[in-house]
Amino acid sequence: MSYTIDENGYYGSYGGAYIPEMLYRNISQLQDNYLKIINSDAFQKEYKQLLADYAGRPSPLYHARRLSDKYGGKIYLKREDLNHTGSHKINNTIGQILVAKHMNKKRIIAETGAGQHGVATATVSALMGLECVVYMGALDVKRQAPNVARMKMLGAKVITAHSGSQTLKDATNEAIRDWINNPEDTYYLIGSVVGPHPYPDMVARFQSIISEEMQQQLMEKEGAPDPDRILACIGGGSNAAGAFYHYLDNKKVQLLAAEGAGKGITSGESAATSILGSDGIIHGSKTLLMQTSDGQITEPYSLSAGLDYPGIGPLHAHLIKEKRLHVYPITDIEALEAAMELTTLEGIIPALESAHALAILPKLEIRKDEILVINLSGRGEKDMDAYQKYFTYLKKHPKDELEKSFLFVP
Amino acid sequence: MKKITQILEGKNLLSIFLTAGFPTVERTIEILTEIEDYGVDFVELGMPFSDPLADGETIQQSSAVAIRNGMTLATYFEVMKIVRKKTDLPVVYMGYLNQILQFGVEQFCRKCNEVNIECLIIPDLPLEVYEREFKTIFEKHELLISFLVTPTTSDERILKIEELTTGFMYVVSSSSITGRRGKITKKQRAHYEKIKAMKLNKPTMIGFGIHDKKSYELACQYANGAIIGSEFIRYVAKENAAYFLTTLKA
Numbered sequence: 076m077s078y079t080i081d082e083n084g085y086y087g088s089y090g091g092a093y094i095p096e097m098l099y100r101n102i103s104q105l106q107d108n109y110l111k112i113i114n115s116d117a118f119q120k121e122y123k124q125l126l127a128d129y130a131g132r133p134s135p136l137y138h139a140r141r142l143s144d145k146y147g148g149k150i151y152l153k154r155e156d157l158n159h160t161g162s163h164k165i166n167n168t169i170g171q172i173l174v175a176k177h178m179n180k181k182r183i184i185a186e187t188g189a190g191q192h193g194v195a196t197a198t199v200s201a202l203m204g205l206e207c208v209v210y211m212g213a214l215d216v217k218r219q220a221p222n223v224a225r226m227k228m229l230g231a232k233v234i235t236a237h238s239g240s241q242t243l244k245d246a247t248n249e250a251i252r253d254w255i256n257n258p259e260d261t262y263y264l265i266g267s268v269v270g271p272h273p274y275p276d277m278v279a280r281f282q283s284i285i286s287e288e289m290q291q292q293l294m295e296k297e298g299a300p301d302p303d304r305i306l307a308c309i310g311g312g313s314n315a316a317g318a319f320y321h322y323l324d325n326k327k328v329q330l331l332a333a334e335g336a337g338k339g340i341t342s343g344e345s346a347a348t349s350i351l352g353s354d355g356i357i358h359g360s361k362t363l364l365m366q367t368s369d370g371q372i373t374e375p376y377s378l379s380a381g382l383d384y385p386g387i388g389p390l391h392a393h394l395i396k397e398k399r400l401h402v403y404p405i406t407d408i409e410a411l412e413a414a415m416e417l418t419t420l421e422g423i424i425p426a427l428e429s430a431h432a433l434a435i436l437p438k439l440e441i442r443k444d445e446i447l448v449i450n451l452s453g454r455g456e457k458d459m460d461a462y463q464k465y466f467t468y469l470k471k472h473p474k475d476e477l478e479k480s481f482l483f484v485p
Numbered sequence: 486m487k488k489i490t491q492i493l494e495g496k497n498l499l500s501i502f503l504t505a506g507f508p509t510v511e512r513t514i515e516i517l518t519e520i521e522d523y524g525v526d527f528v529e530l531g532m533p534f535s536d537p538l539a540d541g542e543t544i545q546q547s548s549a550v551a552i553r554n555g556m557t558l559a560t561y562f563e564v565m566k567i568v569r570k571k572t573d574l575p576v577v578y579m580g581y582l583n584q585i586l587q588f589g590v591e592q593f594c595r596k597c598n599e600v601n602i603e604c605l606i607i608p609d610l611p612l613e614v615y616e617r618e619f620k621t622i623f624e625k626h627e628l629l630i631s632f633l634v635t636p637t638t639s640d641e642r643i644l645k646i647e648e649l650t651t652g653f654m655y656v657v658s659s660s661s662i663t664g665r666r667g668k669i670t671k672k673q674r675a676h677y678e679k680i681k682a683m684k685l686n687k688p689t690m691i692g693f694g695i696h697d698k699k700s701y702e703l704a705c706q707y708a709n710g711a712i713i714g715s716e717f718i719r720y721v722a723k724e725n726a727a728y729f730l731t732t733l734k735a
């Protein structure tokens with residue numbers, strides 16, 4: 076495959092491991108062992124079993140008829156929202172907790188934005204009886220409160236990060252600092268295809284089950300494994316990486332992604348990394364990131380906590396550079412509208428992150444005979460607060476006013 | 486021979502880390518011009534970064550203040566230009582890699598030469614990447630480099646670091662981010678002893694967690710000297726830096 080990492084952990088010019096010496100031993104141990112561990116028969120057996128019996132895989136591939144009627148083509152939803160804990164994040168945490176166990180680690184740390192990765196990590200830590208600490212930005216603790224409660228009930232300690240924009244970037248900084256302070260017994264369970272090598276590759280492998288199943292399910296339903304287009308949202312890029320993985324070299328399949336444009340790409344409050352970003356280093360990886368001309372990382376904004384990140388995984392930076400992936404900036408309002416629409420047409424309340432992927436649809440010209448798969452990365456319970464505020468706002472204001480103004484402050 | 490190289494041949498060296506632009510740009514200039522009088526042998530001048538992964542709260546906060554004060558790499562070199570009119574005190578550049586990349590590596594090296602910065606510490610530039618991508622250009626500009634050695638660094642790797650070090654070996658006192666206070670533990674002492682017993686051919690400086698006369702003097706028994714960062718910055722914040730320095734060598 077031309078979109079895999081080289082021996083130093085780079086996708087083209089992106090990736091690598093730009094870490095301080097304090098992390099060298101742990102990272103190089105992981106680099107040297109992760110493939111051996113995850114390719115072993117015993118690991119694969121346990122991983123697949125847990126995915127099936129614990130997470131509830133395979134996730135259905137659902138033909139969304141009313142959505143298809145509206146936009147044309149045949150639209151399938153890959154129902155990652157139906158997984159245990161409510162998103163794709165569980166695919167990765169099951170994989171990594173098994174890696175941690177193989178490496179004899181006793182303490183699990185993680186960062187979280189929307190709280191979905193935090194919940195998925197707290198869940199598998201409970202399952203394995205391991206201590207779990209989750210870092211979460213102060214703003215996210217507030218806006219994703221239901222997930223904070225879940226993590227606590229699952230026995231995790233949730234530590235609030237107060238630095239910077241108090242979101243995912245800052246939670247990640249704190250998790251990395253924790254790992255520096257606890258180099259012996261701790262495993263850092265990263266939630267997306269970000270961070271130093273080998274994390275982007277390892278997480279992509281664990282999420283690749285999404286496209287593996289898609290191929291089989293499309294074979295059954297359509298008689299051929301390839302859709303015409305795959306749509307996914309990108310925070311760090313793990314659900315997108317999983318949905319694209321087995322199609323990366325298959326150029327007939329178009330890859331489309333949505334990123335959080337917040338209040339618009341020119342508003343100064345955005346997380347549209349592919350447009351606003353440039354090459355640099357964030358969280359140990361060379362990739363696209365939002366930064367000042369002086370190399371200070373910019374504080375991003377998106378209503379969606381899972382997309383509120385100033386970087387993007389190195390695989391996606393590479394795919395963008397190679398023009399293999401087309402990225403659409405999606406505003407808060409567009410995503411809220413898409414969430415409403417899916418709820419109305421299909422009776423499915425999506426996560427705000429996943430709603431960004433749905434919001435690509437109105438921007439496409441779709442042929443009648445086309446097959447599209449949208450990766451519905453998560454469910455919307457955690458976002459009910461934002462959705463409710465949006466309904467309330469809509470009742471009081473005409474919609475066209477809303478589109479033009481940024482009066483809606485969730 | 487470079488001035489810093491000469492100094493690093495000495496013993497009981499005292500080095501201070503400060504964040505450029507904290508608490509103000511003017512104060513940074515004052516400190517740099519006066520600090521030699523307090524027995525400081527050389528300074529690490531930190532370029533503030535928005536996301537300093539290896540740093541604790543003190544340096545995070547001083548960095549945030551410095552960035553708000555408008556500290557950029559261009560300003561950093563302006564500060565050094567002013568400082569150089571008054572002192573040839575050795576200044577080591579310390580900063581994360583991203584800013585050097587945005588500034589342009591070649592341009593960065595030239596600027597360091599212009600203001601007589603002789604040595605660099607780039608905590609997130611790993612040895613391997615340095616060897617592959619940066620060694621040639623730093624050597625061309627005669628810039629020395631110092632690498633961190635931590636309690637988790639293997640002996641084999643310490644020897645590799647020794648080989649590639651052209652400045653000094655920065656011995657990180659414990660497995661932690663910067664700014665930890667508290668007594669030096671037995672474990673830390675064992676780490677110091679191990680490093681000393683390796684009889685390394687390059688100068689060594691112990692840093693991270695050095696915060697008073699006692700921890701400074703202990704470090705000096707095992708290395709060429711010690712580096713004080715967060716604690717100095719705490720005293721700068723309290724406008725008590727001069728007093729703090731006098732307590733170290735009293």
Ligand SMILES: Cc1ncc(COP(=O)(O)O)c(C=O)c1O
Pocket residue numbers: 162163188189190191192266267268308309310311312313314315380381382426428429452453454
């Ligand atoms: C439901 C859901 N989708 C998507 C994301 C974004 O992450 P990634 O880009 O790694 O898939 C998150 C992150 O929290 C999420 O909770």
